[in-house]
Amino acid sequence: MNPVASASLTCSTRDAARLLGVSVRTTQLWVEDGRLRAWKTPGGHRRILVESVERLLEEQRRAGVIVGPDAFSVLILKENARERRALQALLSAVLPDCKVWAVASGFEGLIRIGEIRPDVLVTDLGVTGLDFFRMIHSLIGYVRERRMVVVVLLAAGVDRAAVSARLPEDVVLLEPPVDGSELAALVLGLLRDPQRTVSMQPPGLGASG
Numbered sequence: 001m002n003p004v005a006s007a008s009l010t011c012s013t014r015d016a017a018r019l020l021g022v023s024v025r026t027t028q029l030w031v032e033d034g035r036l037r038a039w040k041t042p043g044g045h046r047r048i049l050v051e052s053v054e055r056l057l058e059e060q061r062r063a064g065v066i067v068g069p070d071a072f073s074v075l076i077l078k079e080n081a082r083e084r085r086a087l088q089a090l091l092s093a094v095l096p097d098c099k100v101w102a103v104a105s106g107f108e109g110l111i112r113i114g115e116i117r118p119d120v121l122v123t124d125l126g127v128t129g130l131d132f133f134r135m136i137h138s139l140i141g142y143v144r145e146r147r148m149v150v151v152v153l154l155a156a157g158v159d160r161a162a163v164s165a166r167l168p169e170d171v172v173l174l175e176p177p178v179d180g181s182e183l184a185a186l187v188l189g190l191l192r193d194p195q196r197t198v199s200m201q202p203p204g205l206g207a208s209g
Contacts, residue, residue, distance in 0.1 A: 009049065009050055009051070010038075010039075010047035010048060010049055010050060011047070011048055011050050011053065012045070012046075012047065012048070013027050013028060013031075013038075013046050013048060015048075016036065016048045016053050019053055019057065020053065020056060020057065022116065023115045023116055023117075025115045026115055026116060027048070028046075030056070031046065031048065035052075035056060036048050036049070036052045036053065036056060037049040037051075037052040038052075072095075072098040072099070072119045072120070073098060073099045073100075073101065073116055073117075073118040073119055073120070074091060074095065074098050074099070074100045074101065074118060074119065074120040074121075074122060074187065075101045075102070075103065075109065075112055075113060075116065075118040075120070075121050075122070076088055076091070076100065076101065076102040076103070076122045076123075077102075077103055077105075077106065077109040077121065077122070077123035077124065077127060078102065078104070078122075078123070078124050078153075079104055079105065079124065079127065079128065080124075081104065084102050084104060085102070087102070087122070087178075088100050088101075088102040091122075091183070091184060091187075094184040095184050095187065098120075098187075101116060101118065105127070105128075105129065106127040106128070106129050106130035106132075106135065107129065107130070109121075109123070109127070110130075110135070113139065113148075117148075118148065119148060119149060120148070120149045120150075120151065120187050121139065121148060121149070121150045121151070122151045122153065122183075122187075123136075123150070123151070123152055123153065124152075124153050124155075125152050125153065125154055125155060125158065125163060133166045133167060136150060136152070136167055136168065136171060137167075137168060140168045140170070140171065141168075147170075149172070149187065150168075150170075150171045150172065151171075151172045151173075151174060151183070151186070151187070152167070152171055152172070152173050152174070153174050153176070153178060154173055154174065154175050154176065155176065156175075156176050158175075160173055160175065172186065174186075
């Protein structure tokens with residue numbers, strides 16, 4: 001876009017993030033992957049075309065996505081690419097009022113949790129490269145206005161009781177095979193639980209379980 005375009009036709013990254021109900025970093029990623037159109041001023045500030053923001057908002061509305069601070073969001077942490085894509089597509093279809101994200105690694109998952117503050121984390125047991133149980137204890141204990149729901153997907157043959165003993169009591173364990181509709185109903189029920197509103201002192205992300 002021509003950099004002399006009227007400022008009324010563009011907005012800042014922060015304003016676009018507020019309109020779309022996502023983080024500034026997510027908005028920057030959407031610019032980089034082409035979902036939003038933008039240009040930079042001579043001073044290096046990014047300006048986003050309001051038209052592209054409105055187009056993305058319309059796409060979200062048609063898809064049944066609720067935007068804004070009250071929207072529900074789900075983050076899937078699954079290392080198997082085929083299974084990850086399938087679960088994301090399934091939950092997106094049965095949870096039209098939720099934004100469903102997906103990541104492939106524990107480190108990426110921690111970054112995305114900080115960016116989008118999901119209401120629900122759906123993760124495989126034993127994510128490689130991290131102390132899984134310590135990570136879950138830290139995420140559950142991290143202070144938030146609303147407690148993040150954590151759903152752990154167990155593999156076949158795993159000792160459920162042994163896993164449960166090492167996790168916070170409010171973590172939900174699901175054994176295979178995972179039924180998408182049942183998982184969606186479970187997620188919605190947990191999201192609507194008034195006990196999710198919490199008030200606690202932050203133990204910090206270095207806490208151990």
